[in-house]
Amino acid sequence: MTAAAPDVITIKLERTFETMDANQDGYLDWTDYQQLADRYIKAYKLAKDDRRARALQTFCQIYWLELLRHAGVDGDRLTKDQFITANRLAVIDTSRLNVTEGGGHAIFDVIDVDGDNEISKDEFARFLRDVWKSDAPDAMDMFTKLDTDGDGSISRHEFIRAVREHFLSNDPEAPGSLFFGRV
Numbered sequence: 398m399t400a401a402a403p404d405v406i407t408i409k410l411e412r413t414f415e416t417m418d419a420n421q422d423g424y425l426d427w428t429d430y431q432q433l434a435d436r437y438i439k440a441y442k443l444a445k446d447d448r449r450a451r452a453l454q455t456f457c458q459i460y461w462l463e464l465l466r467h468a469g470v471d472g473d474r475l476t477k478d479q480f481i482t483a484n485r486l487a488v489i490d491t492s493r494l495n496v497t498e499g500g501g502h503a504i505f506d507v508i509d510v511d512g513d514n515e516i517s518k519d520e521f522a523r524f525l526r527d528v529w530k531s532d533a534p535d536a537m538d539m540f541t542k543l544d545t546d547g548d549g550s551i552s553r554h555e556f557i558r559a560v561r562e563h564f565l566s567n568d569p570e571a572p573g574s575l576f577f578g579r580v
């Protein structure tokens with residue numbers, strides 16, 4: 398890697414911050430993470446007491462606490478720089494929460510509606526349409542990238558690996574780096 402190589406992880410985290418900061422005041426707070434959980438819960442019409450909804454909600458709560466702890470802030474909100482630093486530390490510190498595995502499994506359990514441990518093309522299309530409101534014609538290209546063994550569905554293993562890459566890979570061509578849009 399040369400000194401001029403862009404830091405892909407930072408670019409991805411900046412993009413995540415901008416997407417998550419719904420009211421665009423330059424801070425993330427708990428309500429932004431609550432909205433992220435709600436986005437899935439509403440899209441999949443999960444009941445409040447549904448275990449998948451509770452797992453996602455609980456994951457978001459602990460994840461948020463871990464970001465605050467790693468940012469070392471006293472208050473309850475994060476600037477973009479604090480968010481990026483905290484995320485980099487939180488994903489490698491698995492003492493309280495394994496962000497990539499815990500979050501990946503909680504989201505996979507929601508997307509895999511029929512519970513066969515695979516995300517089918519239809520299930521992935523619904524995820525894009527109902528959670529991310531994306532009907533871009535090339536959005537399904539992501540499916541092909543995430544289905545690394547090309548068997549026509551995204552296994553739990555393929556999905557978790559993509560989430561890990563999203564947080565930890567500096568390779569812009571790695572499938573996980575395409576998960577929230579090309580860098």
Ligand SMILES: [Ca+2]
Pocket residue numbers: 418419420421422423424425426429
């Ligand atoms: Ca905000």
Ligand SMILES: [Ca+2]
Pocket residue numbers: 509510511512513514515516517520
């Ligand atoms: Ca399935």
Ligand SMILES: [Ca+2]
Pocket residue numbers: 544545546547548549550551552555
């Ligand atoms: Ca596959």
